Structures are given as C-alpha cells and as structure tokens.
C-alpha cells in the first residue's frame with residue numbers, strides 16, 4: 592500500500608537529491624573536462640554534461656562523459672592502457688600515449704569566466 596504521504600516524502604527526497612547535485616555541480620570549482628590531442632584542445636566542457644568524443648589519429652579513441660565520469664570507452668591502440676585506466680569523477684588525468692591524447696579533469700575556480708587560449 593502506498594499512501595499519499597509516502598509519495599510526497601519520496602518526491603521530497605528526489606528534490607533534495609537534485610538540489611544537492613545542482614549545488615555540487617554548479618557551485619565553486621565546477622569540474623571541467625579538457626581533451627587534448629598533440630597538445631591542442633579538441634574538446635572542453637563540464638564533467639556534468641554527457642558527451643561522446645571521437646578522436647581519430649594514429650589510432651581511434653572514443654572518450655565518454657557519462658553521469659559525471661569521464662573515461663576512454665574504446666580505443667584500438669596497442670595495449671589498451673587508456674581504456675584500462677578506468678574512470679575519473681574528479682580532478683585527475685587519463686591519457687592514450689599511442690594516440691597522443693590526454694583527458695584532464697580540473698575544477699574551474701569560481702569567478703574565472705574565461706579560459707586562456
């Protein structure tokens with residue numbers, strides 16, 4: 592049996608969770624993903640925004656941003672070290688040396704609204 596009060600309680604919890612996510616994602620130091628290939632920025636966007644980035648080069652990388660995590664979803668480079676590096680949900684970096692690609696997650700300081708370069 593589901594009572595009306597239970598539904599309201601459930602909705603309240605969901606609303607609280609959403610607010611918490613918004614607060615964490617949009618507060619100070621929003622996590623930003625920067626993807627570089629051979630030193631050039633090929634993608635830049637918030638970690639909170641789902642995205643799929645396909646990179647050609649000597650090899651083919653597919654980098655995914657999903658549910659606040661970024662990872663190499665696919666690569667045809669030898670060794671597949673980049674895919675094995677796993678997922679990043681906070682500041683750090685992943686790289687595919689054979690394809691000269693690097694994924695950097697960093698917290699953008701609040702009050703800084705432009706990115707050099």
Ligand SMILES: [Zn+2]
Nearest residue numbers: 666668673687
């Ligand atoms: Zn790789």
